[in-house]
Amino acid sequence: MSSVALADVEQLTVGELLGRRLKTSLIVLSACDTGLGQSTDGDDAVGFARSLLVAGVQAIVVSVWPVNDLVTSVLMREFYQRLQKGQGGSEASREAQLAARQLKAEEMEQYRSGYSKGIAPR
Structure with missing residues (x-):
C-alpha cells in the first residue's frame, strides 16, 4: 500500500508501478523513512523504493530513518x-x-530564517 503523492495530488502506489x-x-x-519496506511471507522487503528499481529506475535516493526538514532542505540543495x-x-x-x-551555527540560522519564510538562501 506504499504510495507517493504526485504534484497533481494523485497517489502513485507500489501496485501501479x-x-x-x-x-x-x-x-x-x-x-x-522513504526507503523502508515491509517484509512479506517470503522475507522479501517490498516497498516503494524497491518497486521503482524493479520498474527500471537506475538509482534512488531515500531515507531509512526520520529526517529533519531543515537539514534535509540543506542536504537536497547541496545535492x-x-x-x-x-x-x-x-x-x-x-x-x-x-x-x-x-x-x-550562524549559517544554519540564516538558512532557518529563509526556510521559515519559504526562501532558501543561495
Missing part, C-alpha cells in the same frame, strides 16, 4: 547543486552530506 518500465536515471524521495555541476550521484550525495555537516 508493478509491470511498468521507467526510463529514469535518478529518483529522489526526500522524506522520512542538486552538485548534480548540476556534473558530479555523479554518489559523489554529489557524499559531498552534500559533508557540506551539511560542516555548516556553522
Whole structure:
C-alpha cells in the first residue's frame, strides 16, 4: 500500500508501478523513512523504493530513518547543486552530506530564517 503523492495530488502506489518500465536515471524521495519496506511471507522487503528499481529506475535516493526538514532542505540543495555541476550521484550525495555537516551555527540560522519564510538562501 506504499504510495507517493504526485504534484497533481494523485497517489502513485507500489501496485501501479508493478509491470511498468521507467526510463529514469535518478529518483529522489526526500522524506522520512522513504526507503523502508515491509517484509512479506517470503522475507522479501517490498516497498516503494524497491518497486521503482524493479520498474527500471537506475538509482534512488531515500531515507531509512526520520529526517529533519531543515537539514534535509540543506542536504537536497547541496545535492542538486552538485548534480548540476556534473558530479555523479554518489559523489554529489557524499559531498552534500559533508557540506551539511560542516555548516556553522550562524549559517544554519540564516538558512532557518529563509526556510521559515519559504526562501532558501543561495
